[in-house]
């Protein structure tokens with residue numbers, strides 16, 4: 042049942058900008074998307090039909106053990122060292138390996154961490170410039186290596202996108218590279234690959250997909266084309282996330298979440314996220330908290346903070362998600378915590394003394410904050426951290 046409007050309406054926040062049906066929008070997609078249970082082996086068929094003789098698979102330790110599922114032809118090398126929330130040294134080690142094995146095809150086989158650095162390796166392998174020269178939009182050059190993305194979590198939607206994020210260990214900033222050249226030639230979304238994801242990671246990554254949809258739907262840059270995916274994605278998470286957390290082998294729920302994650306990915310390119318992600322990032326860069334979990338902790342707070350700007354959208358989100366009525370923040374919090382997500386920063390190793398630095402870092406992420414539907418100050422960000430402590 043939707044939260045009653047009375048619980049989210051009263052505010053002096055600015056009204057939402059009028060919906061711009063004619064606002065220019067660019068939509069990009071991987072050249073080909075294969076979706077469906079059992080599709081993973083199509084990678085090999087596709088590689089063979091493209092004459093690939095040398096492939097580098099980019100993976101984490103868990104997925105590296107099942108690279109044979111891809112059915113790849115020829116010489117197959119595996120980089121099995123992708124770190125969760127990859128940093129620059131992790132990426133540079135991968136690029137060195139891609140050069141050494143002269144990879145014609147790079148396959149991202151894992152969660153968002155593997156897929157993000159696979160994209161970067163694909164454009165960096167024959168580019169002599171440093172990583173820092175590629176940061177920002179449209180800096181990367183065309184690539185010669187082919188790129189295939191195969192997600193094994195349902196959360197980031199990275200398989201569908203033009204963006205990759207890497208932490209700079211010196212500044213602790215998460216640096217975003219964005220380029221059309223990082224779009225995959227092929228994305229294979231096989232929901233059965235996600236059946237082994239443990240319940241806590243299932244919940245957190247599912248809430249990441251949800252956050253992509255909610256933040257795009259409520260963004261100042263929201264667009265009706267993207268709203269379609271965002272609304273559907275929210276509904277799919279509402280319907281299937283609790284089921285997949287309770288029973289990882291529920292193939293219908295896994296497929297629904299894989300689709301929600303893809304829809305979230307469709308939201309990221311043309312519209313992107315807002316304050317929820319900006320406020321989540323310092324949890325990862327400073328405290329090593331996984332991206333999905335960081336988003337989950339912050340989600341109820343930004344949902345409620347933004348709700349007064351557009352109470353009808355907020356009620357729509359609550360209804361699609363199946364939240365109980367009453368106070369929006371409390372019911373979103375109960376929904377997350379009810380899936381076993383640890384929602385307290387204090388329990389995640391963060392103390393009161395850490396919050397000011399986190400607020401400074403989040404407040405500087407203008408590329409996201411400037412599109413939040415409601416203006417948010419550094420003090421309000423600090424208040425969110427304090428409330429989440």
Ligand SMILES: NC(=O)c1ccc[n+]([C@@H]2O[C@H](COP(=O)([O-])OP(=O)(O)OC[C@H]3O[C@@H](n4cnc5c(N)ncnc54)[C@H](O)[C@@H]3O)[C@@H](O)[C@H]2O)c1
Pocket residue numbers: 101102103104124125126127151152153154155157193194196197198199202204205206234235236237238239242246249309332333
């Ligand atoms: N490019 C984008 O647009 C975008 C969007 C959101 C997030 N991201 C990035 O994605 C990263 C997070 O990705 P993630 O949430 O998918 O987590 P992840 O890739 O770090 O994986 C999380 C954990 O799950 C394990 N795992 C992965 N698949 C599994 C499976 N099928 N069974 C069992 N275990 C499995 C991994 O080994 C890892 O330990 C962050 O670095 C974040 O910045 C990128």
Ligand SMILES: [Fe+2]
Pocket residue numbers: 197249250252253318332336
């Ligand atoms: Fe995300």
